[in-house]
């Protein structure tokens with residue numbers, strides 16, 4: 075089976091498993107695991123932040139950031155496509171007691187003018203806007219990439235309006251792989267960034283939340299409260315460290331493979347259109363005369379696993395366990411099904 079459901083389905087390589095077996099570990103709740111510390115410091119430094127925090131999931135990173143940056147009854151501005159809104163069980167409401175104000179876009183990219191238009195005036199009956207969250211790349215919009223200028227303008231606007239600015243960078247390395255900007259160009263733009271190790275980077279588990287020393291101090295406490303304090307977790311952090319050092323640059327291949335799948339799809343009679351492909355996510359619409367469950371089943375019969383995105387939309391995601399032979403086969407199948 076060629077599994078395009080998500081870039082989370084990858085298995086650790088032999089080298090990654092070796093790194094895990096050789097990890098030097100300690101009790102990380104006592105802040106004594108050298109491998110975890112190295113992963114946190116390495117990631118923070120890459121993006122120009124003071125400190126990092128290894129968490130079990132990207133959802134926990136995002137929810138810790140929301141809790142650390144807001145007070146109950148505050149409001150957060152984000153895109154309607156955002157992961158925090160769609161795929162985190164509405165946890166912002168329970169854990170932080172805040173509301174979300176959505177900006178609905180076509181491409182998952184919000185700009186400073188749109189944000190400024192949504193900042194609440196100071197009235198007794200309105201929530202206080204205190205945070206902006208963006209997602210780069212934006213999953214639900216099809217792996218779209220934020221232009222650097224847009225992020226810079228948003229950052230300026232957040233500073234001017236005293237709003238915290240968080241980047242859900244689950245797939246930030248796919249954005250960097252487009253070559254439009256580098257990690258160092260993001261230095262100073264955000265109050266916090268969440269980065270997934272278990273997507274394009276190919277580690278089995280984990281995300282890193284990065285920010286200032288003061289923010290991470292608060293985040294450590296919250297991680298413990300959320301049940302995310304882990305002990306000799308250097309075993310897992312070693313995989314993340316291996317991934318970030320060895321797999322970050324190869325994400326370029328995933329982005330190229332997605333373009334190839336897109337090209338094959340445009341030759342299929344079943345496909346109405348393919349959304350613009352910017353990174354490793356391909357979202358396309360099949361014809362209204364077809365049934366998406368039936369279409370996905372037919373792909374499966376021919377060895378390809380995809381997922382439905384609703385409304386006859388289908389998603390394919392490329393990743394490091396997709397090799398050239400799989401790509402050849404997949405392109406053939408996608409043209410004919």
Ligand SMILES: *Cc1c(COP(=O)(O)O)cnc(C)c1O
Pocket residue numbers: 130131132133134136157158209211212213242244245270281
């Ligand atoms: C996958 C993902 C997350 C985090 O997911 P977990 O499964 O909790 O690690 C966060 N944001 C985006 C955009 C994602 O794609």
